[in-house]
Amino acid sequence: MTIKLYENDAYLKEFEATVVSCEECKNGYLITLDKTAFFPEGGGQQADCGFINDAKVIDVQEKSGIITHKVNKAFEIGETVLCKLDWDTRFARMQGHTGEHLVSGIIHSMFGYDNLGFHMSDKTMTLDPNGLLSAEDIKEIELRANKAVYENREITAYYPEASALDTLDYRSKLDLKEGVRLVSIDGYDLCACCAPHVHRTGEIGLIKIIDFIQYKGGMRLTMVCGINAFEDYSKLHDDSKEMMHLLSASRDKVLDFVTRDHETIGAQKAEINRLSAEIAKANLDIKLIGSTLCGFTKGASFDDMRNMVNERLNEAQIVAFFSESENDTFSYIISSAASDVRDLVKALNEAFCGKGGGRPNYAQGKITANKDSILKFFEN
């Protein structure tokens, strides 16, 4: 079994160890050491990265108590090596992981819910409490969690006696009877966990729940902690400054200005739509060919064309309107009050490499053609 140095000292950044085995594998080598501070992937947290001598640690996995490091260089068995963790990444994960314990513990004590899923990605984490929470509940949870950070509570990890386990009320995803490592956050949480955590809640830093959705009958919360929360805030602050500049708005007026502009743009879009419908109607060139009323215009939307077609359905057996959008591309609507237009639409699509369809007496689509060839099609 590999001695897990991170269990007793989560802050160990550098250590010496002896190489126990080294095997070639796909794209590298798998090595085991007598002891390690590299945390293997597990419990929703990624594997630590760093260096063993000058070999890059690409992955760390644990199987039956043996921890295997995937590296990009071979080592001699019995060799003493100097190992260095990528400490910034590891500490950010310790902040996040401990933040997750705190928030899950608070949710458990407030609502009795358990966290059924925990996943850590590069910057954010998700946790899945198995019950519903309102936006107000989440604000309250977040506030309590941040107050617990200011209280700077002690965090300890220990292996209790198997007999003592039955008497303890702790959160756990697995029903283990022995070898259970408990992580306690004074006054807030007791949870079975094998990962490294910070020593005091103050080190977690800011805790922010940045998103939440209903998920599998419960919730999925997305959260940032510590340095990742600081970076998230910095990004939002930079964006906000840029928006203040663009809108010539003070910091507290950005939302008011965006809301005002959003409403103005909505009204302008509606006016543009109304005017383009009017222009399309004014440009309409119509011609009755047999029992089909053909109409041609430019730049009309399907909605505009539908309105124009519906207004004229009683003027001919079939109404076929075309609107030119780009060179030689026409969108079309073909409709009839009484006839089935599907065969006609099929023939039109075949003649002009078109796409489209619809119901028996209504179809819309696009063709590549010019006005003369479309007129000739209907004449024939």
Ligand SMILES: [Zn+2]
């Ligand atoms: Zn943990």
